[in-house]
Amino acid sequence: KAGVTQTPRYLIKTRGQQVTLSCSPISGHRSVSWYQQTPGQGLQFLFEYFSETQRNKGNFPGRFSGRQFSNSRSEMNVSTLELGDSALYLCASSLDPSGRGTGELFFGEGSRLTVL
């Protein structure tokens, strides 16, 4: 069974540009969550999608957005990039249809974004 797949693995952008990252969850998983990992702030929750609807949201500015498609694949977008957006962006998937937690949240390898 394939794991969580994230693309691209690495990318370099300049300030002011925008970026789109993609995540394919484990087959059958309908919940997709996104996290940002930086040395200073650690792992921080961005948002969660289930059945194409945003179910939970973290404390990030509106420049960070996401969506989920009918096949459960998800994308996140960051507009007007800032130097501080340089980070590893991790996607996780789970079965959890109720949102109450299933105990199994699986992460992808991440997309490493560098903003110059």
Added chain:
Amino acid sequence: GEDVEQSLFLSVREGDSSVINCTYTDSSSTYLYWYKQEPGAGLQLLTYIFSNMDMKQDQRLTVLLNKKDKHLSLRIADTQTGDSAIYFCAESKYNQGGKLIFGQGTELSVKP
């Protein structure tokens, strides 16, 4: 509030047991997790425990949960050099399944 705390470093000798500790503040936590991250990689789910359990064992891994003190620990028996990594503790709350609150991570160094 939401806060998960871990010590930053732990160094052990190969073959010894490692114990990584974590404290959390939110008593409404539903699941508590341990993840492993190797350099340049994503997070690997090691194990998790439901908040109404006290202990869970899975091969070399033992998780202990003290709900009264809001303390979680991960014991790795017979630690190997391949166990060297950063270990993250995380919690989730009821009805917020995909939203995890992570600790800062404990860097485990295993010396031969």
